[in-house]
Amino acid sequence: MQSSFIPLMVPDLRDEDIESVVNVLKSGMLVQGKNVEELERKTASYLGCKHAVAVSNGTATMHICLKILGIGPGDEVIVPAFSYVATANVVELVGAKPVFVDIDQHSFNIDSRKIEALINKNTKAIIPVHEFGLAADMDAILVIAEKYSLYVIEDAACALGAKEIDRFVGTRGLFGSFSFHPRKAITSGEGGVITTNDDELARKCRIIRNHGIEILNGKMEFVDAGFNYRMTEMQAALVLSQFSRIESILETRNGLANIYYRELKNQSKLILPCIPSNKKHTFQTFHILLDQNINRDQFIDKLGVKGVGSNYGAQCIPDQVFYRNKYNLDSNKLFPNAYRAYKQGLALPLYEKLSEKDIMHVSSVVKELLHD
Numbered sequence: 091m092q093s094s095f096i097p098l099m100v101p102d103l104r105d106e107d108i109e110s111v112v113n114v115l116k117s118g119m120l121v122q123g124k125n126v127e128e129l130e131r132k133t134a135s136y137l138g139c140k141h142a143v144a145v146s147n148g149t150a151t152m153h154i155c156l157k158i159l160g161i162g163p164g165d166e167v168i169v170p171a172f173s174y175v176a177t178a179n180v181v182e183l184v185g186a187k188p189v190f191v192d193i194d195q196h197s198f199n200i201d202s203r204k205i206e207a208l209i210n211k212n213t214k215a216i217i218p219v220h221e222f223g224l225a226a227d228m229d230a231i232l233v234i235a236e237k238y239s240l241y242v243i244e245d246a247a248c249a250l251g252a253k254e255i256d257r258f259v260g261t262r263g264l265f266g267s268f269s270f271h272p273r274k275a276i277t278s279g280e281g282g283v284i285t286t287n288d289d290e291l292a293r294k295c296r297i298i299r300n301h302g303i304e305i306l307n308g309k310m311e312f313v314d315a316g317f318n319y320r321m322t323e324m325q326a327a328l329v330l331s332q333f334s335r336i337e338s339i340l341e342t343r344n345g346l347a348n349i350y351y352r353e354l355k356n357q358s359k360l361i362l363p364c365i366p367s368n369k370k371h372t373f374q375t376f377h378i379l380l381d382q383n384i385n386r387d388q389f390i391d392k393l394g395v396k397g398v399g400s401n402y403g404a405q406c407i408p409d410q411v412f413y414r415n416k417y418n419l420d421s422n423k424l425f426p427n428a429y430r431a432y433k434q435g436l437a438l439p440l441y442e443k444l445s446e447k448d449i450m451h452v453s454s455v456v457k458e459l460l461h462d
């Protein structure tokens with residue numbers, strides 16, 4: 091791989107994964123059948139939660155949760171200022187207002203100490219994000235949620251398998267939300283899963299993902315105005331096949347991340363991601379911060395010229411065109427850590443197909459450019 095271009099991410103799809111999709115195609119049952127059911131059982135048993143509901147993507151998971159909770163116009167939802175933009179978009183999509191909180195500069199996760207000051211009588215929910223595969227500070231967030239009776243929807247889109255002490259993320263809030271987009275550790279192409287321990291909420295999720303359909307007395311009834319957010323059998327089979335390797339995938343990713351730590355430590359012009367000792371990082375993204383004096387976009391271009399794919403890690407959401415136009419917030423001033431992570435952050439290649447030599451090569455190119 092070393093002589094050619096090293097992309098930021100390539101899913102590790104094996105022959106058996108591909109074969110499982112072909113088998114679905116041959117079966118004739120293409121949407122929400124036994125593979126979807128199996129994926130839901132597998133997810134719930136892996137995470138140790140009561141219910142898992144598979145849907146068409148990670149954004150749909152959160153849209154469904156907000157919809158079911160009746161969150162809408164006049165309501166406010168607390169979200170981190172730094173995440174993938176979908177975390178705030180879903181709040182907009184139900185007509186509620188996202189209220190942004192700055193992140194902690196070391197973990198890239200919502201700064202739980204800054205949440206309480208933003209809560210008012212309109213606040214209905216908090217969506218903490220386990221950014222890049224590192225658990226957010228759930229103990230503190232759950233205490234605040236309890237105190238003010240707020241719903242907690244964990245955006246664990248990029249954090250399947252991440253743990254805080256021995257608890258998986260996505261199992262402590264009212265809902266957990268996961269994505270199987272190709273940028274995540276295991277993929278269905280597009281896909282997502284909602285997790286919850288609440289029977290009634292799980293039932294509502296199933297109804298609303300499928301046109302509002304519920305089977306009552308053996309008869310199909312349309313009991314709600316639902317979405318079509320179903321997952322296909324091809325998607326479910328593809329991700330199920332990788333799911334059986336999840337522990338080894340996460341171990342491989344951690345091993346590769348460790349090589350980055352070894353190769354890039356003690357560089358004065360960059361900051362490496364932190365791993366608190368009580369948390370298990372899944373390194374969906376290996377995200378570093380470049381010194382303020384380095385032009386990050388040029389750095390990405392230069393890496394590209396040298397055969398290394400990279401990108402910024404996530405957005406400072408209030409600084410994106412839609413949010414800037416609508417709320418006119420000065421992100422640099424109000425959310426300095428989120429703004430800096432957005433402007434100076436850099437995601438480096440990390441996936442199972444890379445070797446130790448590949449990571450050493452990427453690291454040496456990064457170091458060379460740092461000293462340019």
Ligand SMILES: *Cc1c(COP(=O)(O)O)cnc(C)c1O
Binds near residue numbers: 148149219245248282
């Ligand atoms: C990937 C991601 C999403 C969106 O998931 P999709 O499956 O692409 O809709 C939302 N939030 C975070 C934090 C993500 O990383």
